[in-house]
Amino acid sequence: MRNVALGDVQKAMESLFLPTDVWTNSFTPLVVDTGTRRILLDTGFADNGAPTTGALRTNMAAAGIDPMAITTVVISHFHGDRISGVRDKAGALVYPNAEIMVPAQEWAFWMDDARMEAAPEAQKPAFRNVRRVFGPIAKDVKQYEWSKEIVSGITTVDASGHTPGHTAFVIASGNGRMIFVADLTNNPLIFARNPEWKFRGDQDPDKAIAARKRVLDMVAADRMRIAFYHAPFPATGHIAKSASDYDFIPERWSSTL
Numbered sequence: 624m625r626n627v628a629l630g631d632v633q634k635a636m637e638s639l640f641l642p643t644d645v646w647t648n649s650f651t652p653l654v655v656d657t658g659t660r661r662i663l664l665d666t667g668f669a670d671n672g673a674p675t676t677g678a679l680r681t682n683m684a685a686a687g688i689d690p691m692a693i694t695t696v697v698i699s700h701f702h703g704d705r706i707s708g709v710r711d712k713a714g715a716l717v718y719p720n721a722e723i724m725v726p727a728q729e730w731a732f733w734m735d736d737a738r739m740e741a742a743p744e745a746q747k748p749a750f751r752n753v754r755r756v757f758g759p760i761a762k763d764v765k766q767y768e769w770s771k772e773i774v775s776g777i778t779t780v781d782a783s784g785h786t787p788g789h790t791a792f793v794i795a796s797g798n799g800r801m802i803f804v805a806d807l808t809n810n811p812l813i814f815a816r817n818p819e820w821k822f823r824g825d826q827d828p829d830k831a832i833a834a835r836k837r838v839l840d841m842v843a844a845d846r847m848r849i850a851f852y853h854a855p856f857p858a859t860g861h862i863a864k865s866a867s868d869y870d871f872i873p874e875r876w877s878s879t880l
């Protein structure tokens with residue numbers, strides 16, 4: 624955290640009955656089945672990440688979803704935990720039948736070779752990973768803009784700040800609407816209550832805070848269901864707003880859908 628003392632972060636974790644000596648991050652891509660299309664929002668790591676990651680295909684199989692049947696992969700932004708799973712370590716496309724859609728702003732930032740050259744050494748692996756994933760299929764990748772329905776029922780929302788092209792998605796079906804907000808916050812149990820905390824992963828922290836407040840205000844006012852990539856399972860719920868902050872109210876898990 625850039626603007627918060629470790630002790631304050633630990634206090635917030637303790638108040639949520641979370642361990643204070645370890646930060647557990649979960650990764651939750653989403654599959655939307657419209658009846659005619661199966662759309663995967665973000666792809667995890669496949670076999671490119673730590674040994675505790677890479678369970679998406681196993682979990683999809685358990686849910687009866689065949690990777691071959693994914694028609695569309697929609698990427699929120701180009702961090703490794705979203706794009707690495709497009710292609711496995713051996714180079715094979717994990718969803719070979721899917722059209723791949725990415726934010727145009729994100730493409731412009733990460734595919735700029737001059738920017739990669741000028742980037743600090745620590746950021747270069749991220750630029751290289753973008754090229755590993757998209758380089759061989761660059762001409763087939765479809766770039767999308769904000770405030771557009773890019774595939775039936777899914778509309779893009781500018782949530783930039785975390786990265787220059789970071790995008791959220793409103794998913795509509797009949798009268799129902801939910802929003803997938805990707806990295807609008809890291810774990811929302813912590814960050815909804817502390818919307819002004821500057822998370823190290825946010826590239827432009829002030830812009831990220833503005834986006835966080837703008838989107839969470841809208842979600843609270845509309846009482847819309849929300850899904851976060853880094854919320855603990857089941858990674859969805861609602862947002863309540865108070866005078867100074869927000870509360871993430873996780874969905875109660877039930878074994879019956």
Ligand SMILES: [Zn+2]
Pocket residue numbers: 700702785806824
């Ligand atoms: Zn990210």
